[in-house]
Amino acid sequence: MKIAVFSAKKYDQDGFSQWADASLKFTYFDSRLSQESVKLAQGCHAICAFVNDDLSAPVLKQLSVMGIEMIALRCAGFNNVDLDTAKELGIRVARVPAYSPEAVAEHTLAMMLTLNRKLHKAFNRVRDDNFALDGLLGFNMHGKTVGLIGTGRIGLATARIIKGFGCKLLCYDVQENAELAGHYTSLAQLYQQSDIISLHCPLTPDTQHLINQDSLAQMKDGVMLINTSRGALIDTKAVINSLKSRKIGYLGLDVYEQEADIFFEDLSEQMIDDEVFKRLLTFPNVLITGHQAFFTKEALQQISQITSENLLAFASGLRNGNELAN
Structure with a gap:
């Protein structure tokens, strides 16, 4: 499964390289997800987003047109996601509810x-x-x-x-x-x-x-x-x-x-x-401080591991309790 990772930093890549299953093929983009950058997800099956990525209705609709069926949030908060639109479009959304x-x-x-x-x-x-x-x-x-x-x-x-x-x-x-x-x-x-x-x-x-x-x-x-x-x-x-x-x-x-x-x-x-x-x-x-509170080795390990598990559950047609929208 191909996944576009937005707002990606080196520590995100390091984390996923350690925990991710070989079946997950990540492509990393430093760009924040927006109506302008969403086109970078073309050809992927899912995206991975962070706290300041734009997951409003216009972006979700573009993702749906491209065939994106899964959004894996590598954070606990989901205030940046229009969950009603995601549900209407049949896009599943999963988060990391606890990561240290x-x-x-x-x-x-x-x-x-x-x-x-x-x-x-x-x-x-x-x-x-x-x-x-x-x-x-x-x-x-x-x-x-x-x-x-x-x-x-x-x-x-x-x-x-x-x-x-x-x-x-x-x-x-x-x-x-x-x-x-x-x-x-x-x-x-x-x-x-x-x-x-x-x-x-x-x-x-x-x-x-x-x-x-x-x-x-x-x-x-x-x-x-x-x-x-x-x-x-x-x-x-x-x-x-x-x-x-x-x-x-x-x-x-x-x-x-x-x-x-x-x-x-x-x-x-x-x-x-x-x-x-x-x-x-x-x-x-x-x-x-610049949204640094989460930034520990233990937290990054949990984030990459649980996000990978959420993506694998989606690929297997399963639900593991971390989903926010059907």
């Missing part, structure tokens, strides 16, 4: 600690032979209240680490996890009581811009906000206003709502035209 939730959870904590103890600033100071501690004051994580919005696999892994720091834990999810019984509360209470808020929920029409002007107004002054889930959970312009007013004291982002044209690429020799993103970079209390 600890990877994202640990990155979440790394962002919290870096922002709190200003490790990024201390690193640069020491390299300049500046050992003064002024401006590096942090706070004890122990005893602080941490609110987690979303308690799926990643949220649960984050909660386990947070407990180890001696923090008070508050959780919100439409589907409660028995392991976190006793920690659930309303969104309003979570906003009002949390010193740190971390997002671990999927992007859906109900959660888009979950963090907005109204929800920010309910939070403590100086709150720390972390997002390692999906960029559009946050209304970026509202967050910038809250940074300017000091409502947000610390902001950690591994995702950004307009990241598709920025992240995963080396733009060091180019001009970035996104004025909102550039404004975020001007704040000294903002830490941004």
Whole structure:
């Protein structure tokens, strides 16, 4: 079976070469899947896509005309896929529902600690032979209240680490996890009581811009906000206003709502035209990483292995529980 892999990097190729069955013939394209690049999938039976690939109705219709019957997502999120159109066209869609939730959870904590103890600033100071501690004051994580919005696999892994720091834990999810019984509360209470808020929920029409002007107004002054889930959970312009007013004291982002044209690429020799993103970079209390939270050896192994299993299941006419559309 021939598969066109979009948004492919060297680490994707290395992963599939290790785990893929010989019957899977991958062709790798660095290009992000779009209405312009979709033609690259001509002659293939399936495509493999990532978080910022365009799987909207127009692209899906072009794929269907070319005879593509399977989309293998090498990620857990699927907000970039028009599932209704995929179902109408008879295109099967499968994802990687879990690929080392600890990877994202640990990155979440790394962002919290870096922002709190200003490790990024201390690193640069020491390299300049500046050992003064002024401006590096942090706070004890122990005893602080941490609110987690979303308690799926990643949220649960984050909660386990947070407990180890001696923090008070508050959780919100439409589907409660028995392991976190006793920690659930309303969104309003979570906003009002949390010193740190971390997002671990999927992007859906109900959660888009979950963090907005109204929800920010309910939070403590100086709150720390972390997002390692999906960029559009946050209304970026509202967050910038809250940074300017000091409502947000610390902001950690591994995702950004307009990241598709920025992240995963080396733009060091180019001009970035996104004025909102550039404004975020001007704040000294903002830490941004380029959708890196998933990026561990263990996670990449799981992604390539499970994606390959999803493709083999399709080729064999089987279903393995990772499908999203018929």
